[in-house]
Amino acid sequence: MPADQDCEQTTSITALKQRLKGIKSWVSRLANEIETLTAETATAVIVQVKEERLRAHFTKYEECLLQIISVDPSFDMDVTVEQKYMNSLVKIKQLLSNRELSKDEKPVSDPISRLPVNLPPINIPTFTGKYTEYKTFIGIFNAVVHKDKRLEKIQKFYYFQMFLQGEPYNLIKNLPMLESSYDEALKIIDERYNNEFKIKMEHLNLLLDIQPLTKTNAPILRQFVSTIKQQKAALKNLNIDIETCPMTLCVILRKLDALCSREFQLTLDTKEPSLSTLIEFLDKRALALENSTAAMQLTKPPPASSGFNHRGRENNASATALKAIEDPAPGVSCLLCAEHAT
Structure with missing residues (x-):
């Protein structure tokens, strides 16, 4: 294997391992949060949101792991991540099957009210930290998400994170996925970027x-x-x-x-x-x-043609005939008087 190719492959493996490490920390953190949930303190919405995030991060973990193994088959896998993932799914199933999950839940006989509410198909511009864009961003977010009474606070917090990128997202990414975190996230972002001066x-x-x-x-x-x-x-x-x-x-x-x-x-x-x-x-x-x-x-004139057009052929024929009249070749009859030229 050439030295350059070997160096590129080593760099690629290093980057994949760093990414795997970051995803693994997310899976472990979500698993720990789910482990602390109880039927008295957790609502169905909180449990469902955490399950969605856990499944999404574990899917990324598996994809990254397969890429590393395809390049380095001797890579030592950490089986504790999968164990935490499976234990968390078991805990989630137990919480959702418990009828005493939350006192403010809708009756089980009303299945429509238990369905998650989806946001309308409106594209909210992602806020990346530019001061000039904050007023517009927060105005649209308030109109589309914040004032929607069908959404729980935990869902609003989830979508609020989705519309942030760069520094704004880093400011709130470590907040736990709880209803109280929504108000705290709004306050952090507003104090940071709502600087009128x-x-x-x-x-x-x-x-x-x-x-x-x-x-x-x-x-x-x-x-x-x-x-x-x-x-x-x-x-x-x-x-x-x-x-x-x-x-x-x-x-x-x-x-x-x-x-x-x-x-x-x-x-x-x-x-x-x-x-x-x-x-x-x-x-x-x-x-x-x-x-x-x-x-x-x-009004621009058309470009000159490189070939001969009809008028060009007529002009050339007239010039040839005129030349034959004025300067006939020896032994050739004159075109006008039909006499031989001398």
């Missing part, structure tokens, strides 16, 4: 750091205007009105190219223009660029 600064930075217009065409100008509109609306929701702010207008004007800036100045009929005036001008300019580009494409 930081959010305002981020929106202002996005506006101030917008790329200058060095080459004006319709798509670039549309993107330029879209960024201004987005940040203007976001800042207005934060009670910051930049409509008539001279500093903001000055910064944006300096981002325009010389021709665009000069044309805007010529359109002004007031001494104090507003941001809306500039946006309206840029929208009209973008539309004009789009229309002129489309017109140029329609």
